[in-house]
Amino acid sequence: MLSNVRIERTESPKTKPNPEKLGFGQYFTDHMLLMDYSAEQGWHDPRIVPYAPLTLDPAAMVFHYGQAVFEGLKAYRTAEGGAQLFLPERNAKRLNRSLERMSMPKLEPGVLTEAIQALVGVDQDWIPEAEGTSLYIRPFIIATEAMLGVRASSSYLLAIVMSPVGAYFDGGLKPVDILVEPHDVRAVRGGTGAAKTAANYAGGLKAQAAAKEAGCAQVLWLDALERKYVEEVGSMNVFFRIDGQVYTPVLNGSILEGVTRGAVIELLEDWDVMFTARPLSIQELVQAAANGTLEEAFGTGTAAVISPIGGIRWNGQLYPINGGQVGELSQKLYDTITGIQRGMVRDVYGWTVPAVAEQEELRAGV
């Protein structure tokens, strides 16, 4: 439970950006939420304050040893003008798993969702309305102790910032090609791959640039041990439909467990689609692409929801999938999940949660 969130409202609200040109993560709302951790006081002093720079000692451990974890989720405007979150408690649980892996202090259950609801309450007029748009919410926690010894920090800062974001695809889903990275790896068993930590991203930028050069939108990561099994695609989990059966790589300790991945699996099971999580070798996949049994492939993640894959580039060759067209299952998953998120499809799974706590709705006069 989060109590006593102090609120200091801005005296100079920003002009809102053009809703047609939001992009991703470029504009930030008027406020942010901060909370401190110290060994003596635990997590304390939650406060909503005007969005402003953070002030950190140059020796703050986050700059040197990388204790930094984050989450990403969205608030969606509903058909009736309300706003809702999608499975925020799964983000909260994953955040705690990430914190544990990185030797950082966990949050009490409920705290993350309540903090988000409090902040969305204050900045709810920042949630964009148009189809495909939403308010991206980025909670993150960083080590703040000013000390250069290699050990866990004794103090941390939790911050939540929010950014109105545009449609990932404008004008319907668009399949993209992906490049199988032959050399660099994202993560390995025993490492930090299953945590959502800053450490996992910067090392992938080089491969991402190589993918762009090869005309591909994303990297398809292989496992670090044998460079044989597919793991993730860019910052998304990945699914394949082969001969009517759906597969995704099994969680093996180096893959991030996506919230969207979980929702997709539940829908597949509910729809009686044959589904298996298991190791998937790149050979098996390109062979299936070549002989036409690879019917669909798609990435899943909060940003894109479902991102259809049009082709896999491997060893200098492009293996097209489904003639570069959006698959039937991809489209149905996208429509169902975005429908639930926007309150247009009834949420029989109980996946959505109000984005604004009730008192806050009243106070803001929504």
Added chain:
Amino acid sequence: MLSNVRIERTESPKTKPNPEKLGFGQYFTDHMLLMDYSAEQGWHDPRIVPYAPLTLDPAAMVFHYGQAVFEGLKAYRTAEGGAQLFLPERNAKRLNRSLERMSMPKLEPGVLTEAIQALVGVDQDWIPEAEGTSLYIRPFIIATEAMLGVRASSSYLLAIVMSPVGAYFDGGLKPVDILVEPHDVRAVRGGTGAAKTAANYAGGLKAQAAAKEAGCAQVLWLDALERKYVEEVGSMNVFFRIDGQVYTPVLNGSILEGVTRGAVIELLEDWDVMFTARPLSIQELVQAAANGTLEEAFGTGTAAVISPIGGIRWNGQLYPINGGQVGELSQKLYDTITGIQRGMVRDVYGWTVPAVAEQEELRAGV
């Protein structure tokens, strides 16, 4: 070449800490050096300013995606009252390799050493005198663009901070036990292990805590692929003397290439000690420890120089090395390297460089 370093001196110099109680990385000097990078201007505006907090947008990429690299080296007070650096150009080269791996912009040759010399010049009265003490220098570079897309930042900040540090061992070298980590790994081929980046450290804290619990001072990391070959010990490279021959793990893409490691190898070659860099399995090492042929083991790094290993704990068993005594070679390497660093042993290798540029020495009246 670094030109036009603007200098703004502090008006309230700090009280210097008790030289007997320096510890490591706890106190910082009066000034720091900053330099900015932008896509348009490249690296620009080097300046020495009073040590003060950094101000960064909460969306600054370093907090989210971990583009952060650093270096660590020391300025040593010499017998004649001068001050010198040890192989700073090797740190500069490694910094550029780290920057490249993390998709960050490199520095021109010479810039890092000149920046360090300029800063040490301003704060040279912070270099402690006592044996074993030194001024630890921490250059680091972080991504500063305020944007949540996963791509390389377009702007960066270089900062150099300095900390007077105490003797790593007081009262002579002391062997420590190390724990072989069976599960977690530090790095893997294709990952970021050969770069000195924040990403490599936070993930190791959990194993470090487990080592402490088992009564060990450091973790002995195994390779990620087979968990069979030793890689590094804590934040040090590692050497073993077996039957009169010296071995260290060969650089395989997941090991950090230490500056001290390089100096040790050059000394071994100069001294005609039989030396080989090759894969070293943990089985081979504990067997050698058990049958008495493992004569010495030690870690190497800027902080400790040489850190003798008294025993290896593996699979619940402690394998003592050399009866827990400091080995002859360990002591000789320590004495030679620290002697060169402090100007007590003639630097026939050309490893040392003045810590203060000449004009600066004049101006400061040293």
